[in-house]
Amino acid sequence: MAMKGEKMSASEKRAKKKYNAKPEQKKARARRNRDRRRAMREGKVRKGDGKDIDHPAGNARGKTRVRYESANRRDNRRGKKR
Numbered sequence: 001m002a003m004k005g006e007k008m009s010a011s012e013k014r015a016k017k018k019y020n021a022k023p024e025q026k027k028a029r030a031r032r033n034r035d036r037r038r039a040m041r042e043g044k045v046r047k048g049d050g051k052d053i054d055h056p057a058g059n060a061r062g063k064t065r066v067r068y069e070s071a072n073r074r075d076n077r078r079g080k081k082r
Contacts, residue, residue, distance in 0.1 A: 035064050 008016070019025060035053050039045045044066045045053065052072040054065045 039064070039066060 020029075032053070032055070035055070036045070039053050040047075045051045050069055051066050052069045054067045054072045055063065056065065057063050
């Protein structure tokens with residue numbers, strides 16, 4: 001996988017595209033998007049506020065909390081998406 005600041009190779013791009021097209025990945029992404037929309041309706045988060053919806057038990061239903069993206073991504077070992 002490409003490191004931060006490096007470009008992905010063509011084969012890595014194909015693999016990522018294939019992985020993200022899997023039905024289980026589509027469902028997981030849809031659940032994450034649904035949870036974010038729900039938190040926006042409830043007024044917990046807004047676009048550009050620097051907060052993430054955290055799923056403490058993985059991609060569980062109903063078990064979410066609002067956290068600052070730096071804390072959430074640090075705990076989940078992910079860098080900031082740019």
